[in-house]
Amino acid sequence: MKEHRLGIIMNGVTGRMGSNQHLMRAIAAIRNEGGLAIRPGEVILPDPVLIGRNPDKLAALSRLSGVETVATEIAAYLDNDAYPVYFDAQVTGLRSEALEQAIRAGKHIYCEKPTATDTETAMRLYRACRDNGLKHGVVQDKLWLPGLIKLKRLVENGFFGDILSVQIEFGYWIFEGHTIPAQRPSWNYRGETHGGIILDMMPHIRCVLDNLIAPVRQVFCHKATHIPERIDENGQRYRCDVEDAAYLLFQLENDISGRVTCSWTERVRREDLLTVKVDGTRGSAQAGLHECYLQHYGQTPRPVWDPERASAGSYRDQWGRVPDQEDYPNPFRAQWTHFLRHVVLNEPFPWNLREGAKGVQLAEAAMLSCKLGKWVAVEELEV
Ligand SMILES: NC(=O)c1ccc[n+]([C@@H]2O[C@H](COP(=O)([O-])OP(=O)(O)OC[C@H]3O[C@@H](n4cnc5c(N)ncnc54)[C@H](O)[C@@H]3O)[C@@H](O)[C@H]2O)c1
CATH class of the missing domain: 3.40.50.720 (NAD(P)-binding Rossmann-like Domain)
Incomplete structure (x- = not known):
C-alpha cells in the first residue's frame, strides 16, 4: 500500500x-x-x-x-x-x-x-x-448537505424553467441560559468577540446563493437584538450587544429576487432548521438539510380564496419528495x-479564500445596509 x-x-x-x-x-x-x-x-x-x-x-x-x-x-x-x-x-x-x-x-x-x-x-x-x-x-459545508445537493441537481436539470425567486429560512431558538442551558457559546452574542448572526451566517448565505442560484448583486438588511441579556458558560449574566436576527432582501443576477431570514430567536415550524425554496416558471422546490420537495407546473393547484371554509387538504401534501439518488457523505x-x-x-478546489472573502464581503454589505437603511451593492472583488 x-x-x-x-x-x-x-x-x-x-x-x-x-x-x-x-x-x-x-x-x-x-x-x-x-x-x-x-x-x-x-x-x-x-x-x-x-x-x-x-x-x-x-x-x-x-x-x-x-x-x-x-x-x-x-x-x-x-x-x-x-x-x-x-x-x-x-x-x-x-x-x-x-x-x-x-x-x-x-x-x-x-x-x-x-x-x-x-x-x-x-x-x-x-x-x-x-x-x-x-x-x-x-x-x-452547506454545499454538501443532501437536501441542497438534490436542489442543485434540479437546477442542473432545468427543472425550474426561469428561476424567479429564492427564499432561505435559517434559525431556531437558542436558549438564553437563565434556566435551560444555552446550546451555542456566549462569544456569538458579544461584539468584542466578533459575534452576531450577520458575520456568522452571511458566508453560508453567499455560498448557497452564488453556487446554487445566481451571483448576489445587492442586499438590504434589517437587524435586531431581540434578547438583550444571556447567561455565559460561567453562569454570569452578560449584555448582548450584537444582533441575534437578521431579515434580508436580495437581488441576484438575472433579476432573481431573494428573501432571507437568519434568527437565533425563532421557533421552527417548517421542514428543517435551514430551508431553501426556489420558485421558477416551470416548477418549485424546497430543500431542507436532508430532504427536498418539489411541485411541477403540471401539479400546481389552482387555489380559490375562501375565508368561510378551511381548505380541504394540506398544501404540503401536494408536493413530491425527491428520492435519494446518490450517496451523501458527511x-x-x-x-x-x-x-x-x-x-x-x-x-x-474552487472553494478557496477568495470565495471566503466573498462571504465576509456580504456580511459587511449587510451591516452597511442596516446602518444606512438602504440597498447596498455587492461589487466584484478586485483580485
Ligand atoms: N461551518 C459551519 O457550519 C459552522 C458552524 C458553527 C460555527 N462555525 C465557525 O467555526 C468557528 C468556531 O465556532 P464554534 O461554534 O465551534 O466555537 P467554540 O466556541 O465551540 O470553539 C472555539 C474554539 O476556539 C478555541 N479558542 C482559542 N482561543 C480562544 C479564546 N480566547 N476564547 C474562546 N475560544 C478560543 C476554543 O478552545 C475552541 O477550540 C467560528 O469561526 C464559527 O464561525 C462554522
Missing part, C-alpha cells in the same frame, strides 16, 4: 465545529478507514497534531479520536516541514491572525468561515496564499476529501 502521509496542524479542535465535524466525522473517520483511497493500493493518510489551550480536553479528544499527537503550543509545528497544512476552527476573532502566521510559515491553509472579520483582511489572506504558491480553502468530510486531494494530487 502506497501511503501519502499528510501532516495537518488542527487548531481549535476542542470547539464544537472542530471536534464534532472536522476531527471526528472527517479526519478521524478517514484515518480509521486506513486513509483516503485515491487509486488502487494508494491512500492519503491525514496525520494531524491537535492544538488547544486545555491539556485535559486535548487528552480526552486524543482518546476519542485515536490521534496521539497533541500540543498546547503551536510554534514548533509551524516550524516543522512534516506538517505542511494548517487548519483553523478557532473562534472567529482569532482566525485572521492565526492564518497570517501560518501563511508566513509557508503552510497550505484550510479554515472555517468567516475567514476574517473585514473584507480587506480576507482578501489580503487570499492574495498572500496565491502569491506564495500555497493551497487554500474555506469550509462551505458534508464536512466531503469537502475535506476534496481538499486532501487538492493538496496531494493537485486536483481543482
